[in-house]
Amino acid sequence: MNDTSRTSIRRSRHTLFIVVAVLVVANVLVFGSIALLTRGTPGNDGPLEFVSLNPTQGNTCAITADADLYCQDFPSSTEYDDFRPLKRVEELSGVTAVSSNYQSACAVANGSAYCWGNNKDGQLADGTTIRRDRPTQIPGLTRVTAIATGVDRTDEGPSSTCAVSNGAVYCWGGLGAYALGISDKTHPVLIEGVSGVTDMSVDAHMGCAVAGGEAYCWGQTFGSKNAERVPGTQGSELVRTNGYTACAIASGRVRCWGHGSSGSIGDGSLSDRTYAADVTALTGVTALSTHYTVVCALSDGTPFCWGGDGPSTPSRVAVSESASAISGPCMIIHGAVQCGQQPGDPHIRPLPIA
Numbered sequence: 001m002n003d004t005s006r007t008s009i010r011r012s013r014h015t016l017f018i019v020v021a022v023l024v025v026a027n028v029l030v031f032g033s034i035a036l037l038t039r040g041t042p043g044n045d046g047p048l049e050f051v052s053l054n055p056t057q058g059n060t061c062a063i064t065a066d067a068d069l070y071c072q073d074f075p076s077s078t079e080y081d082d083f084r085p086l087k088r089v090e091e092l093s094g095v096t097a098v099s100s101n102y103q104s105a106c107a108v109a110n111g112s113a114y115c116w117g118n119n120k121d122g123q124l125a126d127g128t129t130i131r132r133d134r135p136t137q138i139p140g141l142t143r144v145t146a147i148a149t150g151v152d153r154t155d156e157g158p159s160s161t162c163a164v165s166n167g168a169v170y171c172w173g174g175l176g177a178y179a180l181g182i183s184d185k186t187h188p189v190l191i192e193g194v195s196g197v198t199d200m201s202v203d204a205h206m207g208c209a210v211a212g213g214e215a216y217c218w219g220q221t222f223g224s225k226n227a228e229r230v231p232g233t234q235g236s237e238l239v240r241t242n243g244y245t246a247c248a249i250a251s252g253r254v255r256c257w258g259h260g261s262s263g264s265i266g267d268g269s270l271s272d273r274t275y276a277a278d279v280t281a282l283t284g285v286t287a288l289s290t291h292y293t294v295v296c297a298l299s300d301g302t303p304f305c306w307g308g309d310g311p312s313t314p315s316r317v318a319v320s321e322s323a324s325a326i327s328g329p330c331m332i333i334h335g336a337v338q339c340g341q342q343p344g345d346p347h348i349r350p351l352p353i354a
Contacts, residue, residue, distance in 0.1 A: 048353060049335035053327035055201060055240060055289065058102035058151065060330055060351065062086060062337050069095040069107055070353070074117055082329070082341060085354035091135045101151040103159050108147050113138040113163050115149075122186030123149065123159045123173030129186065141165040141188060150174075150203030150243055162202040163188070167195055169209055169227070171202065191218055193227035201290070203243030206258070210236045215248045215276070217241070221258065230257055232276035242290035245307075247279075247297075249288055254279040254297055262293035263312030270312065279306075281314045291328035294343040298326050305344035318346040 048070070054061040061071040070086035089095075089107070097108040104117030104124065114135035115124040122129055125138045146164040151174075162171040170188035191207070199210040206219035208230075215233035218224050221244055235250035245258035245265065255276035256265045263270060266279035279297075287298040294308040301322030304314035323331040330339040331348065338348040 047335070050332050050337050051325070051335075052098075053325045053330055053332060053337065054098045054100045054105075055148065055327055059100040059105065060086070060327070060337065060339065061098045061100045061105060061107075062332070063095050063098060065335075067095050068093060069098055069109075071098075071100060071105055072351075074105075075102060082339060083349070083351060085352040086337065087354045089135065097145070097147050099147055099149045101149050101159065103151055104149055104161070106147045106149050106161055106163070107135065108144045108163075109135075111143050111145075113141045113144045113147055113165075115161065118159065121159045121174040123161045125161065125172045125186065125188055127186050138163070138188065141170065146197070146200045148200055148202040148207075150207075150241075160202055160204055160207075162191070162200060162207050164197045164200050164209070167197055167211075169194060169197055169200055169207070171207060174204055191227050192225075193218070199238045201240045201246070203241050203290075205243040206241050206246065208239045208241045208246045208248075210239050210248065213237075215239050215246070217246060219243075230276055231274070232257075238288060240288045240290040240295075242292055242295075244293070245290065245295070247288055247290060247295055248276065249285050249297075252284050252286075254282050254285050254288065256295065262307050263310070264290070264293050264295045264307030266295060266306045266313060268313045279314060287324075287326050289327045289343070291343045294328075296326050296328075296343050298323055303331060303344075308343070310344055315344070317344050319348060 049065040050062040051065050052063045059072050069089040069092050072084040092109040094110040095107050099106055106115040114137050116132045116135045119129050119131050143166045144163050149161045151159045160174040169191040172188050194209055194211050194216040196211045197209045201208050206221035208217040213235055215230040215236045216227040218227045233248055236248040239248045247254055247256040255278055257273040257276045260271045265273055265277055267277045282299045284300040285297045289296045296305040303317040306314045321333050323333050325332040329343050337351045340348045
């Protein structure tokens with residue numbers, strides 16, 4: 001082999017090394033960027049799989065299949081972005097329920113209740129009105145199975161929290177002060193009139209629960225400090241309220257009651273209902289969301305919404321794929337949290353993962 005051939009081979013090898021190095025760097029950059037959006041859970045190199053969303057408005061949280069919790073940072077008073085990234089709440093594991101709003105968030109982890117965020121209405125139940133930036137366990141509540149937070153539509157209005165402990169409902173914060181008439185709103189107070197609770201929802205002015213297959217409500221909107229049974233809710237499995245209207249799922253059908261002026265009853269009228277009215281257009285319903293004056297539901301995986309500025313009967317949301325969960329403007333599709341600008345917005349996109 002002459003010197004010219006040897007030189008040519010060396011150049012070829014050098015060129016090949018450079019090409020391989022460039023490809024390796026490109027792979028790291030590309031797949032590293034993708035990993036920022038689909039970061040795996042500890043012990044799992046694959047993408048996150050979310051299975052449930054928080055059932056209130058303002059600040060999205062979601063639970064993974066591994067029972068880890070991811071939440072958006074609370075929005076600032078000067079800047080609001082619906083598409084803030086989801087971040088792991090490192091202090092909690094074994095999470096089974098979560099609820100959040102513009103001001104605060106609460107979760108159930110390993111049977112205990114934790115809250116954090118704004119505490120001006122005592123909604124963190126720690127006996128103070130001091131803000132807590134990290135999850136703080138609520139004393140005195142054991143075997144917690146559900147938790148819910150609510151806030152007035154003004155975002156700065158009274159904030160309430162309720163939890164189900166040993167089958168009973170306890171409330172504190174704004175709902176305790178304004179609806180229950182108690183002077184100490186910073187500690188959990190038992191809601192009389194209901195036990196054996198299997199599901200529960202709350203907003204600033206009303207709370208509702210399911211017990212024995214029927215719905216019960218209480219609070220300022222409902223006109224009672226104690227929980228009272230709602231007529232026509234037999235067979236109820238899940239309930240959601242926006243503080244003015246409430247809806248329940250019963251055998252795959254939706255029934256709603258309360259204030260009807262926004263069209264959120266779903267039966268085409270704008271009248272108030274003191275009993276549960278059937279939303280006859282929907283069957284096979286598996287999920288339900290109340291977001292301000294808009295109600296949304298999943299019917300065989302297809303999202304429908306009504307109320308607010310939209311129609312007073314269910315209207316299909318034109319997304320291309322089936323969803324497994326829905327909360328306000330967000331849905332879970334193929335394990336990813338995807339959101340629009342408002343409930344019923346078909347232009348959804350995945351939330352980034354920080």
